[in-house]
Amino acid sequence: MKFVQALLVLLAYGAFCALIVWRHRQRARAAAQRAQALLHSAVPGSSAGGTLWWVVHASQTGQAEALAEQTAQALHSAGLAVRLLPLGRLRREDLQGIERLLCIVSTYGEGDAPDSAAVFVRDLMEARGQADAQRADAPPRLEALKFGVLALGDLSYAQYCGFGRALDDWLQARGASPLFERIEADRMAPSALLRWREQLGTLIGAHGVAGASGVADLPDWETPPLQAWTLRARRHLNPGSAGGPVHHLEFVPEQGALPVWEAGDLAQIEVPGAPGVPRDYSIASVPADGALHLLVRQTRRTQADGSSIPGLASGWLTAAGEHGLSVKGRAMLRLRAHSAFRQGANASRPLILIGNGTGLAGLRAHIRARLVQSAQPQPQPQPVGGAGPTLWLIFGERHAATDAYYREELQAWAAQGLLRVDWVFSREQAPAQLGQRRYVQHALRDAAPELRDWVTGARGQPGAAIYVCGSLQGMAGEVDAALRDILGETDLRQLADEGRYRRDVY
Numbered sequence: 001m002k003f004v005q006a007l008l009v010l011l012a013y014g015a016f017c018a019l020i021v022w023r024h025r026q027r028a029r030a031a032a033q034r035a036q037a038l039l040h041s042a043v044p045g046s047s048a049g050g051t052l053w054w055v056v057h058a059s060q061t062g063q064a065e066a067l068a069e070q071t072a073q074a075l076h077s078a079g080l081a082v083r084l085l086p087l088g089r090l091r092r093e094d095l096q097g098i099e100r101l102l103c104i105v106s107t108y109g110e111g112d113a114p115d116s117a118a119v120f121v122r123d124l125m126e127a128r129g130q131a132d133a134q135r136a137d138a139p140p141r142l143e144a145l146k147f148g149v150l151a152l153g154d155l156s157y158a159q160y161c162g163f164g165r166a167l168d169d170w171l172q173a174r175g176a177s178p179l180f181e182r183i184e185a186d187r188m189a190p191s192a193l194l195r196w197r198e199q200l201g202t203l204i205g206a207h208g209v210a211g212a213s214g215v216a217d218l219p220d221w222e223t224p225p226l227q228a229w230t231l232r233a234r235r236h237l238n239p240g241s242a243g244g245p246v247h248h249l250e251f252v253p254e255q256g257a258l259p260v261w262e263a264g265d266l267a268q269i270e271v272p273g274a275p276g277v278p279r280d281y282s283i284a285s286v287p288a289d290g291a292l293h294l295l296v297r298q299t300r301r302t303q304a305d306g307s308s309i310p311g312l313a314s315g316w317l318t319a320a321g322e323h324g325l326s327v328k329g330r331a332m333l334r335l336r337a338h339s340a341f342r343q344g345a346n347a348s349r350p351l352i353l354i355g356n357g358t359g360l361a362g363l364r365a366h367i368r369a370r371l372v373q374s375a376q377p378q379p380q381p382q383p384v385g386g387a388g389p390t391l392w393l394i395f396g397e398r399h400a401a402t403d404a405y406y407r408e409e410l411q412a413w414a415a416q417g418l419l420r421v422d423w424v425f426s427r428e429q430a431p432a433q434l435g436q437r438r439y440v441q442h443a444l445r446d447a448a449p450e451l452r453d454w455v456t457g458a459r460g461q462p463g464a465a466i467y468v469c470g471s472l473q474g475m476a477g478e479v480d481a482a483l484r485d486i487l488g489e490t491d492l493r494q495l496a497d498e499g500r501y502r503r504d505v506y
């Protein structure tokens with residue numbers, strides 16, 4: 001009897017959990033569908049005069065993009081006509097006809113625009129030809145435009161909110177007038193996001209349709225809560241390395257099933273010593289791996305007396321004991337969709353994956369996603385041999401003996417013909433070549449003809465997409481220069497515009 005009762009309770013609990021998961025998925029799907037409906041398409045609004053509200057985002061890791069989706073949704077729910085798109089897709093002709101514009105933009109590099117806005121900066125913000133306003137490339141005049149800017153940034157950078165400020169200044173210099181003072185959010189500060197929301201409320205109050213729902217009714221506006229995850233395993237991948245210790249970590253949720261994410265997404269982790277300042281890490285696995293994998297290098301901070309101690313977040317993640325996270329210990333974590341680095345429309349293209357150091361994490365997730373896909377039964381027999389692998393990894397580190405992370409699995413996939421791996425070790429040169437270190441950009445230049453074949457589709461496969469993950473300093477800039485030389489400036493720009501050149505750099 002007791003057994004039956006227990007079974008019934010268990011079944012009821014199981015059904016309850018399933019319902020919660022189902023409702024959560026329904027809501028997430030509905031939110032994604034709403035955002036999709038707004039993307040690139042004007043939603044017919046019933047506002048007086050039918051003014052179209054343009055909501056644009058410039059985002060590297062998706063925070064500005066998510067806030068722009070929520071902003072667009074709020075306006076739409078209030079009965080306003082809305083168009084949502086990346087700032088990089090805003091054309092000169094569009095801009096000249098716009099009356100209302102809301103910009104949510106982050107800052108990267110040293111006060112620069114995110115990659116997706118590079119076209120806008122180059123073609124519009126840096127346009128010369130002031131002397132002759134009739135010229136096609138003259139900076140536009142925007143007297144009819146009223147706009148608002150939400151600038152995302154991080155106060156620890158010298159050029160705080162550099163791009164948001166530059167965009168604001170540029171719009172005003174072109175004759176546009178601000179609807180309200182620029183709002184700056186230091187590391188997504190809730191107080192700043194609240195001010196943005198209040199400004200939206202005011203705009204909606206003034207322009208929205210009576211009776212329509214507005215900001216207050218919006219679901220999913222808040223950042224999703226952190227969840228408790230358990231560190232299931234940790235492995236030191238580079239003992240004896242000249243570089244900082246690199247660890248492979250595996251997390252599973254403390255309760256419930258593994259949530260869904262895609263290759264390219266990020267995990268945000270809050271470290272006990274730094275509440276409210278979560279750190280982003282590229283996820284190195286896909287859900288089919290059964291756990292969330294991270295690749296973390298222990299960094300060191302120099303103290304006032306010249307001695308160095310482990311970095312707050314990386315130190316905690318990579319050490320057990322009192323000041324660290326032990327295996328079976330708990331970490332508070334949330335997943336962040338990073339649409340700019342997902343496969344998206346590149347799902348059936350070959351991938352060229354370029355990175356260094358722990359940048360291998362994001363690239364490994366893409367490789368694993370493809371292997372999971374290829375392991376599933378295919379409706380059509382896949383072409384065997386002939387055209388060769390559809391994944392090409394070009395990975396740079398220091399020493400072959402210590403720093404070839406995931407060597408066994410990568411080599412196994414290479415042996416199966418699924419993957420081409422080019423290892424580039426910078427400190428393996430013969431003594432005579434010392435001082436001429438070899439990095440991924442050199443490997444790219446050496447393989448230029450093959451790279452062109454991959455990208456143009458000359459191998460009998462669709463043209464490849466290029467993904468770069470790793471350090472901005474040194475690697476990403478040099479890789480970009482090498483790609484420009486190999487493929488030509490215009491073609492590389494075209495690839496970026498088509499979403500076939502994507503970067504996750506830090």
Ligand SMILES: Cc1cc2nc3c(=O)[nH]c(=O)nc-3n(C[C@H](O)[C@H](O)[C@H](O)COP(=O)(O)O)c2cc1C
Pocket residue numbers: 058059060061062063064065105106107108109110111112114152153154155157158159160161162187188472505506
């Ligand atoms: C490599 C890197 C460089 C950054 N440079 C700056 C900067 O110069 N100024 C600034 O205010 N914020 C800077 N940030 C912080 C981002 O702007 C901030 O994290 C923002 O919330 C990211 O939004 P997104 O997810 O929409 O790209 C930088 C972040 C990274 C990872």
